Amino acid sequence: MNNHRARCLILSCGNTLREDDGVGPWLSLWAESRFAGHDGVVILARHQWTPDLAADLAEAETAVFIDCSIDAAPGEVRLESVEAAASDEALGTHHMGAAELLALAKDLYSSLPRRSLMLTIGAGSMELGEQFSPTVQAALPEACRRLAEAVEGLLASA
């Protein structure tokens, strides 16, 4: 439902009532301020990624996904390329990740961002609460820096 094609779509997910799970939405808010005035940057924060987001992805030139990670060490910031999941993989719609969303965009609209990145921050705690764990709190400056560099890099490569 965006009126213009996003040059860079920032798509985060997480629950702000579950401590470090809320780091994605927090970074989205930070990005709204950091990229205010950039018409080409579209930012969407969701509790979880749902199939309808495939339409937004299909319209985007590039994308940055943001989520916390339980695979990385608490506070560890990673930025990696992400590709559409293979169509022969058993895909579900319950735990829809970035690769599955890209696959859905490809299957539904035959369109994908030309480059997609995944920014993850290792979660230390996901108990009930609106505060980040100390390790994730300490990692926020690096996460912001990596996000800004990623978005600026994608915009520059357009």
Place this chain on the structure above:
Amino acid sequence: MSQTITIDPVTRLEGHGKITLHLDDKGQVADAQFHVTQVRGFERFSEGRPFYEMPALMARICGICPVSHLIASAKACEAIMSVRIPHTAAQLRRMLNLAQMVQSHALSFFYLSSPDLLLGMESDPKTRNLFGVVAARPELGRAGVSLRRFGQHIIELLGDKRIHPGWIVPGGVTEPLSSAKRDEILAMIPKAYDDIKLALSWYKQVADTFKQEAAVYANFPSMFLGLINEDESVEFTDGALRMIDADGTIVEDGITASRFPEVIGEAVEPYSYTKFAYYKPAGYPEGSYRVGPLARLNIAKTMGTPLADKELIEFKQLSSGPVQSSFYYHYARLVDILYGIEKIEHILTDDKILDKHVRAMAGVNRLEGTGQAEAPRGTLHHHYKVDDDGKIVWANLVIATGQNNDAMNKGVLQAARHYVKNGKFSEGVLNRIEAVIRTFDPCLSCSTHAFGQMPLAVTLLSVDGEVVDRIIR
């Protein structure tokens, strides 16, 4: 030796539940139970809160139908305030409720149930999901995504966010509609018509191949309850409730929110945290009834919009009286969507829709209030009592899923008896039993809604509790 089959969790539902099938010595299904295994507690932890906080609190019950809770709650608060909200506010609320219905029905039909309808009830579970639908009929997948976005975007435009919008408050809504937002919504309408027409056309092509399912998917006589206007047209937000019996005779009419507690009771069973609503004069369980899309279309004489009215005529040709098979909830859901799009378009042409007066203000003028609305999956009722300071001292919520609870249990038993023979079953048979529940589109966990392929464990227990067999998918 008698056995028990457990389906835990039931997949592709809003929330988490499980099914237990009890087999007799000959391996035939003797009994079935649908368990809702979560405890929510909203009625208790709202005690002590100011009544005007209730809509925002109650919206958190559900991530898929928060607007219905907002509306029923705001109405209960307005009964406490003794205010009548401005016409424009009532119309805007109606539009928001319809937008929510469209997106919720789109999720239920396209994301959760169309895999069964398109790919087959016993097809490969690895592809029996939205991705399988997209691979087989991408235009159907695109229509589902588009209709869901249509509803969500209206909610976001009016309520500022897609989930838990805070725009509806006791007394009306917080801000009027702008002409820019009105025009943006109107611009989306033609595509929404195309999408629902495609879905209806496809459904009618495949419906006849599911006659066996229609015969045993919760197909039995029952009463039906739903909101209706004075002209007997479908209503989602105002009006009053009507209850009809299995022959279509009106049992009770003009049930306002304040009369609801006189008419509807709630029973408790030890195997589920969801209550069982029933029609009090008939007692429990004889007084069980169904709500939701099937009930709405069975009760209404007209949809009140031209395109949906044509569909209603066709729908009513399924039976000489009320349509009894819950399989046809799917069809009714699509007619609901068509009605919702037409009604939203109609509301936006109301010459007062941009009026700035959208909120009435008042304090506590009564110590008790009730409110009701149609959620996508059926009638929703909120009932509050407050002290002189307006703090909640008691709250009771009667949700659609509780009102369909007895019918869901009976439906599971009916389907299980048909498909499970001599203690033997396959994954496909278990999916059929789950599909009975899906026709009702119950909302079990509400605010923690989930969808898609979840782990399913089936355990066969001997009468002594010994695990005989176990299947995990």
